[in-house]
Amino acid sequence: MKDKIDRSVMGALGGIIGGLGMMVYFWIIDIFLPSPQVKIMNIAHLFIPQGQDHNLWGNILGYTAHFTVAALLGIIFINIFRITGRDWAFTKGIIFGAATWVLLHGITANLLDLPQQTGIPLAFALLGGHLVFGIITSLSIAWFSSKLKL
Numbered sequence: 001m002k003d004k005i006d007r008s009v010m011g012a013l014g015g016i017i018g019g020l021g022m023m024v025y026f027w028i029i030d031i032f033l034p035s036p037q038v039k040i041m042n043i044a045h046l047f048i049p050q051g052q053d054h055n056l057w058g059n060i061l062g063y064t065a066h067f068t069v070a071a072l073l074g075i076i077f078i079n080i081f082r083i084t085g086r087d088w089a090f091t092k093g094i095i096f097g098a099a100t101w102v103l104l105h106g107i108t109a110n111l112l113d114l115p116q117q118t119g120i121p122l123a124f125a126l127l128g129g130h131l132v133f134g135i136i137t138s139l140s141i142a143w144f145s146s147k148l149k150l
Helices: 002-032 040-046 056-084 089-111 120-148
Strands: none
Touching: 002 056, 002 120, 056 089, 056 120, 089 120
């Protein structure tokens, strides 16, 4: 039982670290490609009306939702490592990041009618953020699991 708890905590922590990397990436991208759609707070539209997402409470809600999803994805990813091993962590992170982009922006956003990216540069910017998330999450979980022998 303790092993499952440790694995979940380390997966969530790895996901949160990956979410921080993604957040920094989007802050940098926002400097070069300013767009309201390259904001982490887009996920806040699930909870509050559009237009209220960039005030204080919208930002808090957006970051809370972002890190909650990142933690859940980290828990999923550490279990993928349990099944497949820690080898090729960087490549697995790229695949996981691309898969989350397709899942979150391609499928879930359409089903929930969330704002979509418009244009190829914006789509690549969002893909890049998810790749950064996948790589950082994968490498941090690989490091945690090697230190804790999970």
